[in-house]
Amino acid sequence: MANISRKQIVLGITGGIAAYKAAELTRELQRKGFDVQVVMTRAAGSLVTPATFQALSGKPVFSDLWDPRIADNMGHIELSRGKEAIVVAPATADFLAKIANGLADDLLSTLCLARECPLLVAPAMNRQMWDNPATRRNVERLLRDGVNILGPGSGDQACGEVGLGRMLEPQEIAEAVVMQLSPKLLRGVQVFRADRRGPRHHQPQLRENGVRRRTCRARCGRQGKPDHRAGHPARPGGRRDHARRDDRADV
Ligand SMILES: Cc1cc2nc3c(=O)[nH]c(=O)nc-3n(C[C@H](O)[C@H](O)[C@H](O)COP(=O)(O)O)c2cc1C
Secondary structure, eight states: OOOTTSEEEEEEEOSSGGGGHHHHHHHHHHHTTEEEEEEEOHHHHHHSOHHHHHHHHSSOOBOOTTOTTSTTSOHHHHTTTTOSEEEEEEEOHHHHHHHHTTOOOSHHHHHHHTOSSOEEEEEOOOHHHHHSHHHHHHHHHHHHTTOEEOOOEEEEOTTSOEEEEEOOOHHHHHHHHHHHHOGGGGTTOSOBOTTSOOSGGGOHHHHHTTSOOOBOTTTTOSBOOGGGGGGSOOOTTSSOOHHHHHHHHHO
């Protein structure tokens, strides 16, 4: 049963290999004071079992639009009502593509389309999937649509490759969620809020992969290709070096 003194949140889990980390994320969110309702895609259910999340969250786990346990069959609307946010972690390339295009062919994507609350997604995929122009387009569109992208990080991947595309660690995601929902705490942190952007080249996903070149209006007026930052003069004690802060946001 929901503890109404705690904030309610939906944790969406999609079919990425990092789905096993969602168990720890459930715990982290609970530690931060959230009551967690888990919704999984079918593919996620092939990687991790609903029973694990039911045991951790103390609530039934839903994945089917047509689940007869939902009394009026309006779970795709009701499950996100009264929630502080929907957090999808891991978010597959497939899931990003779906929500970037407004598809609603399963419970989680329909929930996202029908939501009234913020949506935060933590992408997790092979580096080539992340780098694929189709994924880049989808991410760019999601950012424009006000979706908050957490990460991804860089490093060893389950497939044996190394690069950008790792899901952020559960603790980092939980902290980012708290910061996202507490705007006053946001100053100077790594969370990228699509609805409150800084200078455009602060968007790591767009800048680092050269999808677009943007003018560095904040500091030097030059085109925003990645390596121009080297030319920024250091100003100790002055405005923070935004290039360095961006680098942290990339991993
Ligand atoms: C073992 C395994 C691991 C996978 N890991 C990932 C992953 O980390 N990221 C990703 O985008 N897709 C991954 N996939 C592919 C997705 O599961 C596939 O695209 C699926 O359709 C995603 O469905 P969903 O977005 O509805 O969960 C993996 C597939 C398999 C079989």
